[in-house]
Structures are given as structure tokens and as C-alpha cells.
Amino acid sequence: MTRLSGLLNNEPARAGIVARTFWHMIQDEVLADTPSFSEGDIFYVPAMGGYDLFKVLKVDPIGGGSICHVLRYQRVDEVPKLEEVDSMEVSLMHTPIVASGFPGAQVLGRAAIKASDLRGYHAYLQMMADDDVILEAKDRYAEVAFQLRLHGRFAEEAEEWSKIIDLDPGIAAPFYNRATALIQLQRCEEAIEDLETFLSLSPDAVEGLIALGECYLESKDFGRARASFEKAVSLAPDNDQAKTLLNETSRIITKNNSFDGNKTQSSQPDHS
Numbered sequence: 001m002t003r004l005s006g007l008l009n010n011e012p013a014r015a016g017i018v019a020r021t022f023w024h025m026i027q028d029e030v031l032a033d034t035p036s037f038s039e040g041d042i043f044y045v046p047a048m049g050g051y052d053l054f055k056v057l058k059v060d061p062i063g064g065g066s067i068c069h070v071l072r073y074q075r076v077d078e079v080p081k082l083e084e085v086d087s088m089e090v091s092l093m094h095t096p097i098v099a100s101g102f103p104g105a106q107v108l109g110r111a112a113i114k115a116s117d118l119r120g121y122h123a124y125l126q127m128m129a130d131d132d133v134i135l136e137a138k139d140r141y142a143e144v145a146f147q148l149r150l151h152g153r154f155a156e157e158a159e160e161w162s163k164i165i166d167l168d169p170g171i172a173a174p175f176y177n178r179a180t181a182l183i184q185l186q187r188c189e190e191a192i193e194d195l196e197t198f199l200s201l202s203p204d205a206v207e208g209l210i211a212l213g214e215c216y217l218e219s220k221d222f223g224r225a226r227a228s229f230e231k232a233v234s235l236a237p238d239n240d241q242a243k244t245l246l247n248e249t250s251r252i253i254t255k256n257n258s259f260d261g262n263k264t265q266s267s268q269p270d271h272s
Helices: 016-027 082-087 115-128 131-150 154-167 173-184 188-201 206-218 222-235 240-267
Strands: 041-047 050-062 065-073 090-098 106-110
Touching: 050 115, 065 115, 082 106, 090 115, 115 131, 115 154, 131 154, 131 173, 154 173, 173 188, 173 206, 188 206, 206 222, 206 240, 222 240
Parallel strands: none
Antiparallel strands: 041 050, 041 106, 050 065, 065 090
């Protein structure tokens, strides 16, 4: 388990018995000599004068074969280019099918799996899987996110945190982590939204208050920035970063108020 696991161990139970029964039923249907797919593969199969197009979201090895969790696009008359696929209309957000169910499949290429691609698969997990399966999925996304951060790939990192948020929006840490990635991308408005959500779930998190205050500073919203730093200092009086930022913000506000006051006085008419 990754560093996220400790934050995810108090989630409600899912229908584990149903999930285990489901897997035992389809395990008997899996064949060994089936097409081999990887996650992110875009493939197509001939269908009634056209082509059915799919994206592989997750591959679960079972027995001698595998179960493919796929997203299905609207049927097309001609095979599209790989770069055209993301703009195509989706007809089915998720379905699990044994790999042998795709006779004649041809792989078009591989594409990144976005959080929006996984909504159907996540809904399926929430209905069918037990706690361990869901926790494993979130840990897998978190591990990828941390690796992407190490390599400075912040947009892709943010997408991985989005996957966890889509799967379970009730935990705080992914909102903070996505916000810090968005800050690196200078997307402060989106980061503020994430930090406000993070603090609604974890209101005494000093690191969240500091990050929120810094975003407000960047946006020149000095009043909200000072309020964030003041709360951070009240919660952690020995936090030097919070105290320094509070003092700097207070000086900016004082300077701006003084400038505005002088400007107002100089604009008054001289009645002497």
C-alpha cells in the first residue's frame, strides 16, 4: 500500500459477497487464447457495416485469460485516427467483457486514461467491489501520481488525483494534492476550489490554510490571504512560514490602505 492508504481505511463497506460471486461466475468463461490488451489501448472490431470502438480502462487477469473493463464509443462507418478518438461520443461508459468477446479486434493505438473516462468503471466498483478492491484502485492512482510529481509532470499528476476524487470524493488528501499540482501549473483559481474543499473536510489542516493563503496572495486577494494565514497561526503559533506570510500580507494591506488614503486626500478640492 502507498502513503495514501492510511487516509483510506475508514470507508463504508461495499457489496463484497456480490462481487466475489460475480468474479467466480465469469472466471469460468475466460479462455486462454484470447486477444491481449493493455490499459489505454484503443481498439475496434467490425460490426454491421461499421466499426465498434473501445478504450481499455482496466485489465483484470483471471484464470488463463482476462476481463477487460472498457469504455465504448458510438459506432462509426470508418476507422478514425487515434487523435480523433477523444472527441468522439461515448455510448457506454463501462462494461466488463472477457477478452475473448472481441473477435477480430485491431488495436488502433494507446491513449491516456482520463478521470472522466473512468466514471462508469468507478460506479461499477462502488456497486460490485469490496473495500480492498476500491482501496487498491485508489492506492494505484496515488502511486502513479507521486511518481509523476517526482518527474515534474504536474498536469498528469493532477489527473491521477482526479481519478481518486471521482472514485471517492469524501476524503480530503487528494484535493490538497491536486491543488498543489495545479499551483505548479499556475492554475490558482482551480487550486483555490480544491483547497476550500480540502479545508471543508479537514478544517484544521495548517498546510491547506497556508497554501490557500498563498493562492489568494497570487490573486491579489489580500484580505482573504490574511484571514487564511491568521487561522494558520492560531492553529500553529510556532509555524514560522505562516507567521512570515501573515506579517508580509499585513504590511501589503497597510501599505495599500496608506496609498489609498493619500490618494483620497490629494483628490480633495482645495478651498483655501
